[in-house]
Amino acid sequence: MALHTGRGFAAINYPIGMNLGGDPSQALVHANPDGKFTVALSAIDLGQGMKSVTRQIAAETLGVPVEDVYVDTADSDTGPHDMGSFASRGTHRMGNAVIMAAKEARSVMLDAAAEELEVDPADLVTDGRGNIHVKGAPSRSITTMAAAQAAQFKQGRTIAGRGIFLIPLSEVDPDTGEMTPVSTFAHAAMLVTVEVDDETGEVTVTDMQSAYEVGRALNPRLVEQQLRGGAWMGMSHAAWETTEPYYPARDHGPVDFNSYIMPGPGDLAPHHISVLERPAADGPYGGKGPGEMCANPVLPAVVNAVFDAVGVRIDELPVTPEKVLRALQAQGGAKPRRRL
Amino acid sequence: MTDMVGGNMFEMRKEFFRDERDDNLNEVGKPTRRQDIPGHVTGRSPFFDDHLFDGLLHMRCVRSPHHHARLRRIDTAEAEKMPGVVRILQGRDVPRNLNTLLSLLDFGIDDEPLLSDTKVAYKGEPVAAVIAQTEAQARAAVQKVRVEWDPLPHVLDVEEAIKPGAPVVLDIYPNNKFVYHGKYDHQKLRFGDVEAAFRGADHIVEGRYQMSPIEQAPIETCGAIAAPEQNDRYVCYTSTQGLFFSLGTASKVLTMPSSRLHFIGGTVGGGFGGKVDSIHEPLAILGAMLTGRAVKYAWDREEEMQVGAPRGAERWYLKDGVMRDGRIVARKFTGYFDSGAYTRLSSYAIIKGVGHLPGPYTIPNVYADVYCVYTNRTPATAMRGFGITAVDFAIETHMDKVADVVGMNPIDLRILNAYRDGDMKAHRRIAKNCALIECAQVVAQKAGVTLSPALAAAASTRDGGGARAALPAFTATDEGGRVSGFKSTNYAKKGGRQPDMPGVPAYQSPRTAPPTPNPSPQGGGEPTPPPATPVRTGAMRFSSLSGFRRR
Numbered sequence: 001m002a003l004h005t006g007r008g009f010a011a012i013n014y015p016i017g018m019n020l021g022g023d024p025s026q027a028l029v030h031a032n033p034d035g036k037f038t039v040a041l042s043a044i045d046l047g048q049g050m051k052s053v054t055r056q057i058a059a060e061t062l063g064v065p066v067e068d069v070y071v072d073t074a075d076s077d078t079g080p081h082d083m084g085s086f087a088s089r090g091t092h093r094m095g096n097a098v099i100m101a102a103k104e105a106r107s108v109m110l111d112a113a114a115e116e117l118e119v120d121p122a123d124l125v126t127d128g129r130g131n132i133h134v135k136g137a138p139s140r141s142i143t144t145m146a147a148a149q150a151a152q153f154k155q156g157r158t159i160a161g162r163g164i165f166l167i168p169l170s171e172v173d174p175d176t177g178e179m180t181p182v183s184t185f186a187h188a189a190m191l192v193t194v195e196v197d198d199e200t201g202e203v204t205v206t207d208m209q210s211a212y213e214v215g216r217a218l219n220p221r222l223v224e225q226q227l228r229g230g231a232w233m234g235m236s237h238a239a240w241e242t243t244e245p246y247y248p249a250r251d252h253g254p255v256d257f258n259s260y261i262m263p264g265p266g267d268l269a270p271h272h273i274s275v276l277e278r279p280a281a282d283g284p285y286g287g288k289g290p291g292e293m294c295a296n297p298v299l300p301a302v303v304n305a306v307f308d309a310v311g312v313r314i315d316e317l318p319v320t321p322e323k324v325l326r327a328l329q330a331q332g333g334a335k336p337r338r339r340l
Numbered sequence: 341m342t343d344m345v346g347g348n349m350f351e352m353r354k355e356f357f358r359d360e361r362d363d364n365l366n367e368v369g370k371p372t373r374r375q376d377i378p379g380h381v382t383g384r385s386p387f388f389d390d391h392l393f394d395g396l397l398h399m400r401c402v403r404s405p406h407h408h409a410r411l412r413r414i415d416t417a418e419a420e421k422m423p424g425v426v427r428i429l430q431g432r433d434v435p436r437n438l439n440t441l442l443s444l445l446d447f448g449i450d451d452e453p454l455l456s457d458t459k460v461a462y463k464g465e466p467v468a469a470v471i472a473q474t475e476a477q478a479r480a481a482v483q484k485v486r487v488e489w490d491p492l493p494h495v496l497d498v499e500e501a502i503k504p505g506a507p508v509v510l511d512i513y514p515n516n517k518f519v520y521h522g523k524y525d526h527q528k529l530r531f532g533d534v535e536a537a538f539r540g541a542d543h544i545v546e547g548r549y550q551m552s553p554i555e556q557a558p559i560e561t562c563g564a565i566a567a568p569e570q571n572d573r574y575v576c577y578t579s580t581q582g583l584f585f586s587l588g589t590a591s592k593v594l595t596m597p598s599s600r601l602h603f604i605g606g607t608v609g610g611g612f613g614g615k616v617d618s619i620h621e622p623l624a625i626l627g628a629m630l631t632g633r634a635v636k637y638a639w640d641r642e643e644e645m646q647v648g649a650p651r652g653a654e655r656w657y658l659k660d661g662v663m664r665d666g667r668i669v670a671r672k673f674t675g676y677f678d679s680g681a682y683t684r685l686s687s688y689a690i691i692k693g694v695g696h697l698p699g700p701y702t703i704p705n706v707y708a709d710v711y712c713v714y715t716n717r718t719p720a721t722a723m724r725g726f727g728i729t730a731v732d733f734a735i736e737t738h739m740d741k742v743a744d745v746v747g748m749n750p751i752d753l754r755i756l757n758a759y760r761d762g763d764m765k766a767h768r769r770i771a772k773n774c775a776l777i778e779c780a781q782v783v784a785q786k787a788g789v790t791l792s793p794a795l796a797a798a799a800s801t802r803d804g805g806g807a808r809a810a811l812p813a814f815t816a817t818d819e820g821g822r823v824s825g826f827k828s829t830n831y832a833k834k835g836g837r838q839p840d841m842p843g844v845p846a847y848q849s850p851r852t853a854p855p856t857p858n859p860s861p862q863g864g865g866e867p868t869p870p871p872a873t874p875v876r877t878g879a880m881r882f883s884s885l886s887g888f889r890r891r
Contacts, residue, residue, distance in 0.1 A: 007787070010736035011754045011780050013700035014728060018692050023445065042583040045376065046611040052374040060367040071375060074583040074606030076598075083444075084582020086616055086722055087692075128366030172691055174521035175817050177529035177708070178768040181695030189754075189779035191787045211782035213775035216361065217352065221371035224350050233612075233724065242552040243650045243718075248496040248678075250407070250463060250717065255642040260555060270347035274782050278357040278775045285368045286361065292725045299729070300736030304750070307740065315737060316550040339743075340750060340789060 001199035005206075006309025007340040010300040011189040014293030015182035016215075016280070017092035022169030025089075026080035027097040029058060029105045031159035035130070035148035037062060037105070039071045042079035043094045048291050049222040050090050054098045056219060057284050061102035062109070063126025064144050080162075088289040091218065092184075095284025096165035104161030112151035112159065113142050167282075184280035186288040187213040190231075190297035191340070192269070194305040198334045201321030203239050203306055205269040210297070213276040215288030220275065227273050227294045234298025235269070236262045239319045311335030356778050376607065385607050388577040391565050393634035397426055399627050400478035402468040402485045403647065404460035407494035407716040408507060411458055411487065414468055419484040424477030427631050428485070429469040431457025434626060435595040440683050441617065444588045449512055452682040452719070454593055454622060459492070461509050461681035462718050464647040471627050471635060494716035498655055498676040501715045509681055509714035514823060518679070518687045518712035522826035525711065527694045529673075531766040532705030532812035534661070537670030541661030543745050547738045549658070551730030553678070554651040555644065556723050560609025562617075562648060563638025566624035574625050575602045581615040589618035590625055601625070613722030617649055617684060652686055652720025653678040654730035658738045661705075666748045666756050671698040673708035675731065680719035687712045689727030695767045696728055699735040700776045701757040702808055706766040709821070751784045755795040762805025770809060774800035 028040040039058045045051045051071040059066040073079055082094065107121075113132040114121035117140060125135050126144070133141030151157040170180040193207040208231060217223045240261045245252050254260035279286020299317065307313050311334065312327035328334060354363065363369065379385035402414075416428045431437045431453055438450040456467050468485055472478035493507040500506060501516040509516050517525040538544060564578040574596075580586040580603075587603045590596070608615065620637045627635030639648055654677050661670035675693070679686035690710045698706045725732075743750040755777050763771045777800045784791050 008740070009750045009754070009783070009789075010732075010739075011700065011751075011758075011776055012732045012736065013696075013759075013774075013776055014725070015692065015696055042606075044581050044583060044606055044608055044611070046581060046608045046615075049374055051376055051606075052372065055375050056367045056370065056372055060365055063366070066367050066370075066372055074604070076583055076587055076601065076603040079583070079606075081584050082582075084580070084585045084616060085611070086581055086613060087726065172521070172527075172695075174523045175528060175530065176768070176815060177527065177531075177694050177766070179691070179695050180769055181692060181767060184773055185700075187700065187775040187779045189751075189776070189783040191783050191789070209783050209786045211353070211779040211786075213356075213779055216369065218368050219370065219372055220350075220352060222374075228348065230724070237552075237554055237729075241554055241557075243555045243645055244553050244653075247550070247552055247653055248498075248715070248717070250496065253646050254555075255645055257641070260557070260645060262557070270349075272349040272786060274351050274353050274786065276353050276356045276775055276778055276782065277361060278773055278778075279361050280773055285365065287368075292728075296725050296729050296732045297736065299733040300740070303733070303737050304740040313737070313741070315548060317552040317733065337744075340787075 004196045004198060004309040004334050004336050005193065006196065006305045006336070007191060007193050008301045008303065008305025008308055009191045009340060010297040010304065012293065012296045013185040013187050014088065014296065016184045016186055016288045017089045017182055018087040019167050019170050019180065019182055022167065023083045024164050024166035025082040025093040025097045027094065027101040027163040028080055029101040029161045031105065031109065031148045033149055033152035035068065035145035037064065037069045039069060039098060040079050041071060041073040041094060042076060042082040043073050043090055044085040045073065046085055048226065049219065050085060053091055053218050053222060054094055057095050057098050058102045060285065061099050062106050063128055065128065065130055068130065088292045091287050091289040092283055093165050095287060097163040099163065099284055100165065101161040101163030105159050108151065108157055108159045109144065109147055112155055112157050113147040115155060116142050116147065116150050183282050184215065184288055186215065186290060186293050188293055188297045190301045192298065192301040192305050194302060194309055196306055196309040196324065198310060198328055201325035201328065203319055203324060205235050205302060208269050208271040210271065211274040211276060212290060212294065213278055214290040215280045215283045216277050216286035217275055218285060218287045223275060223290050224273065226290045228271060230294025231271050231298050232263065232268065234295035235302065237295065238299045238302035238317065242318050308337045308339055311337055353782060387560055387607055387609055388563060388565060388579045388605060389638065391577040393567055395633055397471050397473060397627065397631060397633050397635045398475040398478045399469050399471050399623060399635055399637040400475065400482050401466035402470065402482050402487065404463055404465040404467060406460060406489055406491050407463050408492040409460050410490040410492060411456065411460065411467060412490055413488040415486040416468065418486065419470060419481040422477065422481040422484055424473035425470060425481045426473065427471045429455060429471065429626060429630065431455040433630065434593060436593050439589065439593050441589065441685060442688055443592070444585065448683050448687055451510055451512060462716055464718060465681065469623060471631060496715050496717060498678050498713040498715060501713050502711065509716055513714065516714040518683060519823050519826050523822065525821040525823050527690050527710045529694050529697055529706060529708035529766060530815050530817050533814055533816040534670040534672045534705045534707040535816065537705040538661040541669055542664045543662045545660045545662055545738065545742050545745050547658050547741060549656045549734035549737060551654045551733055553653045554723060556612035556614030558610030558612060558614060561639045561641060561644040562615055562620055563636065564620035564624040565634060565636045566628040567634035568628055568632060569602060573600045573602055574628055575604065576621050576625055578603060578605045578621050579608050579615055580605050580618065580621065581608065581611040585616060586618040586621045590622040593622045594625060612724045613726055614648055616722050647718060649684060649719050649721030651723035652680065656731055656734035658734055660738065660742055662742055662746060664746060666746045666753050668701065668703050668742065668757050670705040671703050673697055673710065675708065675710035677712050678717060678720060679712050679714055680717040681714060682719040684719045684721045686720050692727035693731050696731065697766055699732065700759050702759045702763040703757070704812065749789070749791065751780050751789055752792050752795050754780050755791065755798055760800050760804025763808045764811060768811065771804070776800065
């Protein structure tokens with residue numbers, strides 16, 4: 001009886017901003033008289049960082065510091081229409097809606113500043129630190145706060161903007177499946193190392209090496225959090241969890257986290273992540289949305305690694321000790337492949 | 341940016357695609373701390389369940405113990421006498437007790453009651469909802485609701501369910517299969533001629549893959565708290581993942597204009613796809629309408645795991661035609677999505693999945709038949725990677741088999757077949773913005789895997805397009821799985837009869853005849869005055885005037 005080590009590989013792509021319903025997202029942006037901005041959305045922050053990433057996008061587009069922007073979501077009385085955070089559409093759809101709204105608000109802010117500085121608004125730029133100045137002449141400047149005050153109390157302008165992002169509904173051909181399902185894809189590759197115990201059938205993931213291409217990483221920390229958590233979830237799908245252990249029978253269904261088995265802190269494998277950025281033409285600042293795809297390569301990589309380690313293929317998830325032992329028995333013991 | 345925490349390395353590989361980016365932005369690309377993190381780490385961020393009201397009532401459902409059964413009778417007499425019970429809801433109390441989630445996108449036929457009143461099609465299906473002063477009282481009263489069942493034969497396996505003579509799960513769809521485009525009982529993908537290509541291939545590699553059902557497992561279970569607001573509106577605090585998905589669904593099944601609904605959410609304790617189904621919001625609001633008091637409806641962990649819709653199981657059959665040098669010349673898929681007893685979102689995920697085939701590879705002949713199958717199981721719904729995760733598991737496990745058959749390094753095989761900018765994809769659009777090759781190369785390098793020199797030098801931006809951009813000269817099409825009696829103008833709309841109408845008259849629309857709230861034993865809630873203004877329809881409103889807003 002022995003522990004066998006194996007390595008498995010998988011590579012995937014993932015459709016971002018599914019477009020079969022044509023559903024758009026809307027955003028509203030407005031400034032207080034002191035130049036602080038509120039972004040009103042109906043998007044949901046599930047923990048993925050919806051509020052934070054739209055806040056950075058709004059600040060970038062407005063040309064103000066991120067501390068000057070607050071994202072308010074989701075109250076149906078104040079936030080405009082949005083179907084929700086799913087199908088990797090949040091960052092892509094809502095990010096673009098926020099850009100459109102912020103551009104409109106920025107344009108009014110620059111008009112207000114131009115009137116105060118007595119220049120053409122087309123000659124103005126923002127420094128991202130709360131100042132608006134004439135291109136090439138930083139001394140001819142006004143703060144965003146002063147511009148907002150002038151707009152409110154002198155000029156009677158509303159520094160506000162409306163945004164929507166819509167890619168019209170894609171028809172689907174019934175006979176060939178011709179369609180435009182999405183506008184961009186994210187990518188990933190993953191190599192995992194496992195140890196398989198041929199006495200107990202237990203599979204332990206001991207190492208993960210990955211590369212994820214996510215378009216622009218709008219916030220690298222949030223990207224890392226998604227990828228790390230998502231890979232953990234993929235590992236759990238591969239070798240731990242299911243609501244029906246003997247699918248399609250409904251018996252032995254778990255009812256709590258004692259019987260619904262997931263990897264704990266002691267089961268986590270080190271995960272070495274490399275992020276590549278190939279901006280998407282229609283993504284907000286090129287961003288794609290890493291949230292959904294990050295689990296996907298882990299499932300097949302684990303199954304392929306088990307094959308590499310002991311020569312059995314488990315084509316039905318999850319890879320439980322019972323399935324591994326039965327397969328080893330049928331094969332007449334472990335037959336390591338060591339191809340990678 | 342490269343750093344290492346606890347054996348975990350994280351690096352940005354800025355050298356790739358550098359000329360396609362401007363890296364000098366002010367805020368985008370910065371590791372800015374989350375806006376909401378102080379509230380989260382100090383335990384002060386308000387989630388739906390933090391909005392507790394005086395006299396809050398609790399709802400628990402009476403559920404089917406059978407996989408499939410007719411409902412003969414529901415007797416609530418004993419349960420109504422239980423301590424703390426305020427009201428027991430049944431299907432007849434729901435203004436429009438039939439819905440399909442994607443009707444908001446005009447996709448599919450209404451098929452699922454909020455509270456079933458004629459038959460149940462899965463174990464755990466709700467048939468009544470008890471509203472009581474405490475959760476414990478609601479649980480106790482649920483045990484006293486007597487239901488007379490006529491059990492029916494059931495089917496749990498997707499391939500059993502589509503055999504002739506299988507028990508009928510959902511009678512509006514023939515042979516337990518969703519209807520696509522009013523035309524076929526599956527979604528087709530046809531690109532080139534796989535059968536001809538199989539004949540010319542050096543190897544045929546076949547496989548069968550089974551994805552398991554999975555629980556989304558958010559820390560916060562699904563739930564909603566609804567309460568009458570002043571001015572004849574209802575506020576609903578919810579854990580939903582889709583604010584207007586849930587608002588639109590509630591508006592439809594309660595026949596109430598959106599202007600009378602005030603939904604507040606946005607801070608959610610994990611979703612992963614399991615908080616789209618919009619079951620809690622309409623039931624909690626209906627409870628508030630009929631009692632005049634605040635009502636909470638939330639799942640416990642057992643319900644979350646067994647009644648809450650899981651990631652559906654999928655079964656995939658793959659067949660590849662492969663040349664000796666590793667080039668894949670044909671790939672054929674047959675897929676079965678286990679939708680469970682109702683459609684929810686599975687029909688849609690299949691189209692998403694079909695648009696994804698054959699994975700990130702340029703294969704000149706591709707074929708797929710993918711079925712949305714009804715079984716007597718908990719309905720499936722979205723989960724992270726919906727429509728893609730299971731078929732990627734199938735594709736990438738299959739790729740490993742192909743590598744084994746042709747005796748190739750598995751990473752080399754992926755790069756050899758990878759799609760590149762300018763290639764024609766099977767859904768007949770040109771690939772762009774590709775990066776599979778680079779991801780594979782980076783991983784090979786990190787893991788010390790030696791690639792063949794040509795593939796180590798390959799790039800997504802080179803050697804694509806040209807002949808690889810061409811549509812197939814010939815595509816084999818067929819009329820297999822043809823159905824009749826459905827309108828062909830839409831994804832799935834059935835012609836003639838409208839199966840969602842019969843459920844309506846049992847209860848008058850609240851805008852014409854608002855329900856009289858039951859006086860609660862505690863005398864807690866004030867009845868809602870009937871609306872005097874005429875009904876207005878139109879776009880969603882943006883007013884922010886609400887004295888009931890609590891955050």
